[in-house]
Each structure stands twice: as structure tokens, then as C-alpha cells.
Amino acid sequence: MIEIRDVGVEVGDVTLLAPVSASAERGEALIVRGGNGTGKSTLLRVLAGVRAPSSGAVRIGGRAVRERDPRFRGCVAAMIGLPPLAPDLTVLDHVALVATTWWADPGEAESRARRVIAELGLDDLHERFPHELSSGQTQLLGLALVLARPFEVLILDEPEQRLDPEHVDAVLHALRARRDDGATLVIATHSAALADHLADHTLTLDAAA
Template identity: 75%
Template sequence: MDLVIELYEVGVVANDVTLLAPVSVTTRAGRALIVRGRNGTGKSTLLRVLAGVRKPSSGSVHIAGEVVAERDRRFRRRVAAMIGLPPMAPDLTVLDHITLVATTWLDDPDEAAALARSVVAELGLDALMERFPHELSSGQTQLFGLALVLARPFEVLILDEPEQRLDPEHVESVVRVLRSRRDAGATLVIATHSAALAEGVADQTLSLDAAA
């Protein structure tokens, strides 16, 4: 199997401050890479580099053999990321948002609608479909954000602490959903402080504590 993610001595420095000490890691399709580390060791920075929203100061990063390029449509179609909550329109319902994302990426409206409803059901958002974003609790908002990133095709899924604001039961649900994407062949890169999430999906673990 070909390598999907290849990072070699990737580091980030800004204004003489090291945001990410040089790190190397590779992983393949259908595997979940868990990124662990204390706050300040560069977990989110590493994910931003992978998502193409931050350029490394040193080293090289390739996804599916190609240089990371956020403006390349092929890259955007290949890589989905949730690093912080995505923007939400106050006058669109939960289902409106999720269907809009699916429709943006899928040509068939019926397929898009089916994908949206499938993601809603997977994450247990059925009872919230007609609510507006401001009517959701913090935990519900977190699940809604995750639904938005899952409502599109991808080969690589990048998530920054998807367990935030979730109780243990919902973390368990998220583990099941992420396992299903991994088992279907997607490559997952997840920064997390949750032992339950890490143990539930990890195929390999990268600790940034040693590099910091």
C-alpha cells in the first residue's frame, strides 16, 4: 500500500517562537494516526500544516504523493478538516447546513440529501434537524460541526479534538463513526486528549511531547 501522509522533519517557527518542533511521520490508507501531546506542543499547528492552511518553516509534507496545496481542487476534495468549529449561518437549520455541504460536493441532489440524512442519523442529530445553530448546546454544536465535515467525500480526515464538550456516551458514538470511515479506507489524523477516543480508533500514535 502506498503512503498517504508523509511528513519529514516538518517544523513551524513564527517570530522566533517554535510552534512545532521538527517531526516526521508516515501513514497509509485505512489507518488512524492519533496525535498526542501537552498543550503548546503544536498539535493544532501540525493539523493546520496537513490541511494546507499553514506553511511549514522547514521539512516537507505530502498527501497522496502530492505537495499540500489548499487552492488545488484535487487537494480540497481529498482532504476534509475540522480545526475549530466551521462557520454557521444563523438562518439555516442543522439539516439545511449539512445538506448544503453535501450538495456542494455531490452532483446528484438525491445522493446529497441521502448523505446528509445518513450523517444526521449516525451522530444522533435527528431530533435537532430543524433547530438553528444558536438553539444548540455546546455539545450539540460540536456534533453539528463534525457532521458538516463528514457530509462530503474525502480520503483524508483531519480532526482537532473532536471530543471537546462531549459526554462519554457521545464520545463513544463519535468513535463508532470514525471507525466506520477508517474501515472504509479513509486515513484519519486526530489530535485528542481523550484516552477513550484514542484507544477506540488508533492504529498508530504520534507524541509531540518528545519533540517539544
């Protein structure tokens, strides 16, 4: 499902990502590990189609990565940093809005939104606005926005950020359910819990020389 072949990223004389190779099949999780500055986020941006590699190539679902290709956007969902949030929309409004753009039936969209919100432990926060959320709750809202849409490949950059152990466990269960349903996951993480319980493959990045 995902093929990463000698992908590297340079800006001028600065190496953001030393060349790496990895792969993952449908229903597998590729965990990306490494210290700060080793290129984890850069690699995920390449996979999500928002940064072009300086060398090497990526194929997802047998096709080249092209962010403007509707087939690619329908296949790949990504959260690399928190998404923008509207100050006048509630938690439910946000998630239902995203769901509605992907599911034609409004009732189905709201039902899916409510299920994802409950799955991540946000069910008591339906009517809160973004400024009324803690940093951890905002992180969970960002994840809910990604999980509310269909995808074949899910790309996440440190989904455990700002979360207490209880909510990391909720995220783990949600991600494991997607993997078991056949989605391919690529997750950069410092969490041993996520890595130990999800990884089918591990890619460890080293700082560029």
C-alpha cells in the same frame, strides 16, 4: 498516504512546532497526542494546507500540500475549530448544503446528510437553528459538516471537545467506520477512548525547549 518529514513551524524566535516525522497509509489512523502548546493544532493546520511549515515537507497522496489545488481539496477534509454557521439555516439545511456541493444528485445529497445527522445522534434536531443548540450539539454539527462530504484523508482537532461519553462513543463509531472504509485519519485528541480504539500510529508531541 500521508508523509510528514521533519516538519517544524516557527514564528520569529518562537517555536510553535518542533520538527516531527510520521506517516500513515490508506485506512490507517494517526493519533496526535501531547499537552496544550505542544503544536498539535499547528501540525494539523500544516496538513490541511492552511499554514506553511518553516522546515520539512508534507506529502498527501503522493502530492505536495496545496490548499488551492482542487485535487487536494477533494482528497482532504478537515475540522480545526468550529466552522462558521449561518444563523438562519437549520441543522439539516447546513449539512445538506455541504453535501450538495459534493454530490451532484440533490436526493443523494439530502440522503447522505440525514444519515450523517442520525449517525451522530442529531436526528431529533433537524429543524433547530445554531443558537438553539448546546455546545456539544454544535460540536456534533461541525463534525457532521465534515463527514457529509467525500474524502480520502480526514483531519480532526480534538473532535471529542464538549461531548459527553455517549456522544464520544457515537463519534468513535463514525470515525472507525470511515477508517475501515479506507480513509486515512489524523486526529489530535486528549480522549483515551478515541486513541485506544482508533490508533494505528501515535505521534506524541513535546513542548518546544
